[in-house]
Amino acid sequence: MKLQISHQTNYYYGELAQRSVQYIRMTPMQLPHQIxxxxxxxxxxxxxxxxxGFGNNWLTLSRNEAHNNLQMQxxxxxxxxxxxxxxxxxxHVPYLLFTVQTPLTKCSEEMREFAAPYLEKPTLDSLKSMANxxxxxMPFVKDVTNVGTTAAESFAIRAGVCQDHTHVFVGMLxxxxxPARYVSGYLYDETENHMASHAWAEAWLDGFWYTFDISNQAxxxxxxxxxxxxxxxxxxAPVRGVRMGGGYENLYSLVLVSKLA
Incomplete structure (x- = not known):
């Protein structure tokens, strides 16, 4: 299946930024199942x-001139x-690396208790049941978390978006x-277009990585x-960086994914 993808991201700053360095990951990976x-x-x-180090394509954008926005397409x-x-x-990336927790994925006791029945003897079916x-x-709810919300925090409030579902699932495994890893990218859905990039989890079972898209049950x-x-x-993260000055920022992002005939 061929997909046409457009991803527009615009940051607008309240004041002039004097310098900035941005790390941009907006280029898909070359993989055996993806051309x-x-x-x-x-x-x-x-x-x-x-x-x-993970094999992700990474653009480093350095700007030393005054600017009040960052626009990418x-x-x-x-x-x-x-x-x-x-x-x-x-x-080039040992799967055992993905057994190590990060501050965003650290498992709480509440998460541990929730996962216990499904992970006593983990199988593909038991992990699908846990995802369900x-x-x-923890239903999909917008605007109750942010990029700094931890797995434990989003699980405690019983809500979040794809990023939160992925952090929680990965943390419990x-x-x-x-081994469980975080994947970001784009999702084709014939019924709607997503306004931002998507996230899902993958778990290492029986020598392979299996997909667990919690938000869409895919x-x-x-x-x-x-x-x-x-x-x-x-x-x-599609965009991550630092800047000197600029004040508050506003973000506008739009992702369009359509199937080509």
Whole structure:
């Protein structure tokens, strides 16, 4: 299935920023089940193109002139194999790395108690059951969390978005030393377009990575475009950086994903 993707992100600052450095992850990964036919990222000036330790494409944008906004447009065509059921490991990133908790995924006692019945003898079916129970326990609700909300905090308030569902699920698995990783990217949904990039979890079982999209209860990557893989949101954030000055900022983001005939 070929998908046309457009991702527009605009930051507007309340004051002039004198300097800024931004790390931009808006380029899909080349994977066995995912082919990048065309991709462009338009940003204010030439950036350095690198790969991080997880193999994610990473643009470093440095601006030393005064500016009051940051505008980025990523777009292209990606083809995914809709028959893909699971992913093989990447040799340059040992799967055991994803058993280590981060501040965003650390498991609370409440999360541990919730997960216990499903992780006593973890299987693909038991993890799917846990994913289903999690969305019932913690419905998708916008504007109650932010990018700094931890798994324990979002689980405690019983609500969150895809990022929170992924942090909670990953945190519960890692607490039992089951490798679990955070994935960010784009989701094709024929009924609607998502206003932002998407996030889902993957768990290492029987020598393969299996998809657990908690928010959509999807367990195969047949509608998912992989942009970045990491331990949590901070490893995969589309834009992350620092600036000198600028005051408060407003963010406008729009993602459009459509199927090509």
């Amino acid at each position: 990048i036919h065309k991709w462009d990222v338009m940003i204010p000036k030439v950036a350095t193109n690198l790969k991080d 990523a777009s292209g065509i990606v083809e995914i194999n809709t028959d893909t059921e699971r992913l093989e490991d990447m040799p 129970a999690l969305i019932m326990k 890692r607490d039992k030393q089951i 367990f195969q990557p047949n509608s998912h475009v992989y942009v970045a893989i990491g331990r949590d949101y901070l490893d995969t």
